[in-house]
Amino acid sequence: DAKTTQPNSMESNEEEPVHLPCNHSTISGTDYIHWYRQLPSQGPEYVIHGLTSNVNNRMASLAIAEDRKSSTLILHRATLRDAAVYYCILRETNMNYGGSQGNLIFGKGTKLSVKP
Amino acid sequence: DTEVTQTPKHLVMGMTNKKSLKCEQHMGHRAMYWYKQKAKKPPELMFVYSYEKLSINESVPSRFSPECPNSSLLNLHLHALQPEDSALYLCASSQVYVDVTGELFFGEGSRLTVL
Numbered sequence: 001d002a003k004t005t006q007p008n009s010m011e012s013n014e015e016e017p018v019h020l021p022c023n024h025s026t027i028s029g030t031d032y033i034h035w036y037r038q039l040p041s042q043g044p045e046y047v048i049h050g051l052t053s054n055v056n057n058r059m060a061s062l063a064i065a066e067d068r069k070s071s072t073l074i075l076h077r078a079t080l081r082d083a084a085v086y087y088c089i090l091r092e093t094n095m096n097y098g099g100s101q102g103n104l105i106f107g108k109g110t111k112l113s114v115k116p
Numbered sequence: 117d118t119e120v121t122q123t124p125k126h127l128v129m130g131m132t133n134k135k136s137l138k139c140e141q142h143m144g145h146r147a148m149y150w151y152k153q154k155a156k157k158p159p160e161l162m163f164v165y166s167y168e169k170l171s172i173n174e175s176v177p178s179r180f181s182p183e184c185p186n187s188s189l190l191n192l193h194l195h196a197l198q199p200e201d202s203a204l205y206l207c208a209s210s211q212v213y214v215d216v217t218g219e220l221f222f223g224e225g226s227r228l229t230v231l
Contacts, residue, residue: 032216043120043206043222044159087158091216102216103172104149104208106158 004088009111012078020073020110022088027068030093034104035062035073037084044087044106047073078114085109120223122207128229131197137226139190139207147213148190149220150182151206159206165190166213197230204228 005023012018024033035047048055048062050071055062061074075082087109092102120141129135139148147166151159164172165184173182179201181193190207204225210218 036220038159041224043208043224044220045222046219049217049219085158093216102214103161103164104220105161108158 004090004107006086006088006107006110008108009113011113011115012075012082014080014114014116015077018075018078018082018112020075020086020088020112021070022072023070024088024090025069027090028092029068031090032093033062033064033068033071034089034091035060036087036089036104036106038087038109039081039084047086049091078112080114080116083112083114085111120207120209120221122205122223122226124226125224126227126229128231129194129197130231131199133197134193134195136194137192137205137207137228139192139223140188141209141221142188143209143211143221144187145209145211145221146187147210148184149208149210150190150192151208151222153204153206153225155203163192164213171213194228197228199230202228202230
């Protein structure tokens with residue numbers, strides 16, 4: 001499985017932007033970059049995904065480097081509710097039945113704390 | 117309805133007990149997943165079902181036995197577990213299995229304690 005590297009933890013102030021980095025230097029051309037987050041005592045939830053272009057949705061923005069070896073999840077105005085573990089995950093397009101490629105495989109993630 | 121419902125929320129069992137965890141979704145999804153999450157660790161994939169057939173078993177011990185009786189329901193049967201199997205068991209679903217752009221919807225999990 002392709003690997004990602006994220007900082008163990010980050011801190012943010014409420015109502016300020018947060019930039020969560022992810023390195024994925026071994027990414028292949030058809031791997032999708034997914035972000036999930038897990039709030040305390042809850043299951044993970046989807047945040048955003050992208051392939052090459054930057055992506056925006058109601059929750060966040062995803063900025064993907066031109067060489068695709070890194071990406072950044074941007075929360076435009078952090079709230080206390082955004083305190084969670086954020087996971088950056090690569091999903092390989094080359095999926096075969098019986099193989100694990102393309103499955104959602106979680107790394108260690110970044111624990112985001114938001115201060116009032 | 118975008119919910120994945122897991123029952124029970126908490127389960128305590130002895131090493132000789134047989135119990136089951138249940139997961140239900142009514143989104144018409146044809147892929148369902150079991151993950152295991154130990155405290156302060158990321159979720160680990162255990163099983164994947166696609167169209168009610170087992171597609172992936174990530175070398176999970178046979179004391180965990182999954183079952184997918186229909187497209188909405190996923191069970192995890194537990195027998196002769198060890199204390200180290202104590203964890204949060206998460207169920208998820210997605211529209212289809214092979215779409216890597218698809219979103220997985222997770223339940224809140226069943227917290228299992230093995231005494």
